[in-house]
Amino acid sequence: MLTTPQSIAAVVNGRVQGDPLRALSSMATLSAATPESISFLSNPRYRAQLTTTRAGCVIVAERVLPLAPHECAAASLVVVADPYLAYAQLSQWWAAQCRPPAPCGVHPSAQVEEGAHVHPKAWIGPLCHVAAGAVVAEGAVIGPHCVIGADAVVGAQTRLSASVALMSGCRIGERGILHPGVVIGADGFGFAPHDGQWVKIEQLGAVRIGNDVEVGANTCIDRGALEDTVIEDGVKLDNLIQIGHNVHIGRGSAMAGCVGVAGSATIGQRCTVGGGAIILGHLSLADDVHISAATVVTRSITKPGQYSGVFPFDDNAAWEKNAATLRQLHQMRDRLRQLEKKLP
């Protein structure tokens, strides 16, 4: 692909400073850029790289201007309000230029059962199986090896990249993305203990996913026990996340990889959950709650804010000493109290 600062400025709603017609053929970070690259400066930490980058053009924030000549090695700048947003917008435009348009129709190796409704402007890829009653809407793209269960619904423009399992009765809205290995609608984990055995509780609910939701590779969202598991609009889930049955995730919340959310937890809107965090079941997080990576949330959180709980790592010997002492901590507190009584 070949473009120019001028064209890029139009895409990201910016203005050009310097040569508007320089030939640009790749996007790159400041450190990896070549003279044909468009790059961007968003994190102020990397500002010094402006002086050394080989990039032909850099997207920068209005607020970093003016740049003295020695502060910027690039031949031209595209100046915007928010360079990180501009980078996102440009990446989308770039991908749209480079990637082949999605085809329409049904690959001859796909198995579409009678009674499935596939829009003529959708694509069903190689070796997919689409069961009876399933609906695949206009512009939806189902990549190779996906399974669409009975009565499941894929909204318009939604993409299932490959090897996704969308089980019976589960629905995803428009413009969603499901990455490879995603499982939507496996049974929730429900058993009644009886006589030393686990009696299965059939999971009669489904999963309802809103619009503009992205779900990362090998992430699982379980179907509800009686009512549905619900993922609201604009939620973004990374890879290898477990969402238990009857969880409800509010609009615009995002979770990093390896998070586990146990059954019937309710997550508010605009929450973020760091990688590897665990959220126990049957509790609630208010809107705008931010959970740090690897934190274990053991009770409901009613106030917005950042919450954390991680054992600080250390070299092994130091950790061992402190960890061993930790097992005497309650007793240490008592000893401290004794001393305080003696020395008021």
Add this chain to the structure above:
Amino acid sequence: MLTTPQSIAAVVNGRVQGDPLRALSSMATLSAATPESISFLSNPRYRAQLTTTRAGCVIVAERVLPLAPHECAAASLVVVADPYLAYAQLSQWWAAQCRPPAPCGVHPSAQVEEGAHVHPKAWIGPLCHVAAGAVVAEGAVIGPHCVIGADAVVGAQTRLSASVALMSGCRIGERGILHPGVVIGADGFGFAPHDGQWVKIEQLGAVRIGNDVEVGANTCIDRGALEDTVIEDGVKLDNLIQIGHNVHIGRGSAMAGCVGVAGSATIGQRCTVGGGAIILGHLSLADDVHISAATVVTRSITKPGQYSGVFPFDDNAAWEKNAATLRQLHQMRDRLRQLEKKLP
């Protein structure tokens, strides 16, 4: 579907109080029920919902009777010894009524190699691959996109829902359920270090799974190095669990999502492991050991009981202070001792 309190009472071994012939067409929680719903009260915490529920019929425990009229809004009750068990039983009956019976035979798109043994009353779904020597027993249901390796065995009435990989030589017993993305029998993680390289130890064992075992979506159970990895009867595993090679899990144990069990660990009978817990390798858990969510088990446990080890979460500022101090804990203990010496 349409049923009545009378029919439900027969399913769950209860007795009706109130109208036995009321028309019921859905199962629901107390809070979401409509007048056509059958619901249940199991957790005493929700008892107040009995007064406001719109449910036409509620399953309750003998011990909550008698209910004054103002305490119960439902037109009829089904009274049982254990309402949660009754709910499980009813859910199974309900699912059996609603779901189409499993078909028999082989979908034309499935690839069943010569030398595979598929019972005429089993079902091999679309786009499955069944290798030579594999056995699929009577009533087994293999959903779309499953892979059954050479000489693998699927017991009677066992269901592989979709996209399951049961690798060569691995066996699962009767009435089991494997959810989408489950991998049974990938290689265990074994290498001999040599000259700065990892020399692979071929994994010559397999996986042996008993009867009535359920395995959640994208969970992995590795094949053994020399002997088999063993999962006994009645074990229930949730999603995204890792079971290392040569692990042995005793009868009736259950694990929640995101648990990791390292190689050669031995888990007793009737154990439970909370979500996100990690159990290190080459150690043993006695029968009836219960591990709290996100706990890291670093040594064997010989006595039944509940075990925990989680850093308590807090607002970020408070956590930071305490976590920083934690790195001085051992030294604090020494300072405390000094004071105690001075002030005996």
Add this chain to the structure above:
Amino acid sequence: MLTTPQSIAAVVNGRVQGDPLRALSSMATLSAATPESISFLSNPRYRAQLTTTRAGCVIVAERVLPLAPHECAAASLVVVADPYLAYAQLSQWWAAQCRPPAPCGVHPSAQVEEGAHVHPKAWIGPLCHVAAGAVVAEGAVIGPHCVIGADAVVGAQTRLSASVALMSGCRIGERGILHPGVVIGADGFGFAPHDGQWVKIEQLGAVRIGNDVEVGANTCIDRGALEDTVIEDGVKLDNLIQIGHNVHIGRGSAMAGCVGVAGSATIGQRCTVGGGAIILGHLSLADDVHISAATVVTRSITKPGQYSGVFPFDDNAAWEKNAATLRQLHQMRDRLRQLEKKLP
């Protein structure tokens, strides 16, 4: 299979002591061995088992010799420098004898698109999809249900066991192994926040994997945002691991199951990461850093060594007391200081 101590000695570069021609037909641990078994003693902890094992032949280290007759029940020994390495070598030889040779060609049910390059001595298994521009080199074995995206590359002798997704443009070198459910090249998790929404950053990089790399079941390695995610030669990853976009893992590093590595982390050479550990993004681990299981790495590590950070588990009551006290730890330190001032 039938072999002898003599043949085994040739495989593992050892020398026989005792009967060189005894018939051996299985590999087993010392405790499970039968008189037809070859076994090995590597961990000194198990030395006592030498006196009771039923194994017909045992691989032992030169340094344990001489063994008095009562110390060893086996009819013959194969003496080597490193018995664990010998076991690995023997396991490879054993597997090579027992397993059918990989076929060549394309299974009739596989979908190989026009413009894909499959070496005539490679194998494309049942129900695979290979997209245009993909390259599958000599001796590569693609098991059932794999997806090879456009322009992806599979190096010589590399095996994708089953249900692997190697997405467009991603490359793996020679002699690699990808276990079932592995996803290489799903989108990294990148969004620019804007007006309460997440604007997707298209992930324009790919994944580059070196030679002799093994990736465990259901592990995910995300494609880079602009540059590639890189896994160097000889890296070994266990199951259910998440590798974020633009991570770089140095040669010969190994990670156990359920590890999460966030985006843009750089892991040195010969590092090891224990199961369930979390490594935050944008940080670096030096060469020869060893992270204990379940440790959360929150900042860069510049010196080789072992690092840990796990809350020690305890019986639940003891843990509860200590965990509650932990929330007052910073305050306890202040109280301790007060006492020290009073009692200098």
